[in-house]
Amino acid sequence: xxxxxxxxxxxxxxxxxxxxxxxxxxxxxxxxxxxxxxxxxxxxxxxxxxxxxxxxxxxxxxxxxxxxxxxxxxxxxxxxxxxxxxxxxxxxxxxxxxxxxxxxxxxxxxxxxxx
Amino acid sequence: xxxxxxxxxxxxxxxxxxxxxxxxxxxxxxxxxxxxxxxxxxxxxxxxxxxxxxxxxxxxxxxxxxxxxxxxxxxxxxxxxxxxxxxxxxxxxxxxxxxxxxxxxxxxxxxxxxx
Numbered sequence: 050x051x052x053x054x055x056x057x058x059x060x061x062x063x064x065x066x067x068x069x070x071x072x073x074x075x076x077x078x079x080x081x082x083x084x085x086x087x088x089x090x091x092x093x094x095x096x097x098x099x100x101x102x103x104x105x106x107x108x109x110x111x112x113x114x115x116x117x118x119x120x121x122x123x124x125x126x127x128x129x130x131x132x133x134x135x136x137x138x139x140x141x142x143x144x145x146x147x148x149x150x151x152x153x154x155x156x157x158x159x160x161x162x163x164x
Numbered sequence: 165x166x167x168x169x170x171x172x173x174x175x176x177x178x179x180x181x182x183x184x185x186x187x188x189x190x191x192x193x194x195x196x197x198x199x200x201x202x203x204x205x206x207x208x209x210x211x212x213x214x215x216x217x218x219x220x221x222x223x224x225x226x227x228x229x230x231x232x233x234x235x236x237x238x239x240x241x242x243x244x245x246x247x248x249x250x251x252x253x254x255x256x257x258x259x260x261x262x263x264x265x266x267x268x269x270x271x272x273x274x275x276x277x278x279x
Binding site: 081083090091092098140142144155156158160 | 172206207208210252254267272
């Protein structure tokens with residue numbers, strides 16, 4: 050079964066609203082989680098690194114005020130897309146690194162459609 | 165120039181064929197190499213990983229790394245229709261340190277194995 054759970058799997062929201070996506074590590078603690086975005090027929094692009102108890106580190110070109118990341122516990126990181134617009138429609142995927150740092154697990158992804 | 169280049173295909177082969185998937189990279193700091201399989205609308209699944217030049221075999225899959233040429237390959241023997249998916253190469257500059265898990269992905273190659 051999945052060791053990293055994302056919720057929701059699918060979400061449709063209206064332009065201008067905010068939407069939250071959760072990434073949970075199951076059965077293991079993840080001090081570090083990563084958020085990726087994948088547009089259709091394109092590769093995964095790293096958006097940010099989420100560290101438990103500290104501020105996320107964003108990749109160049111990613112707006113930190115638009116994509117709010119909160120890693121409040123060792124098993125949960127959330128990505129909030131604020132004031133979403135149609136161009137934010139994408140597949141958002143998280144990954145989690147085990148506490149020992151040896152293994153990376155990916156979530157099943159969350160499809161966001163902004164209408 | 166992208167850090168990681170991968171032929172997007174699509175690649176269509178008959179069942180039982182040997183499949184060769186390739187990626188080139190420009191960043192000589194990459195030292196950890198992975199191949200992921202991604203089914204439509206799902207998160208990526210790790211197939212193989214390696215951090216040294218040479219070959220690594222796992223069942224029907226063989227990963228090959230040539231650091232001098234900055235070239236990696238994945239070979240699939242006796243391909244099956246269930247192998248039909250998108251295959252992504254991924255790389256990391258850190259093979260175990262604090263930034264382990266920050267992956268740079270290739271564009272992905274769409275593979276179809278027909279009966």
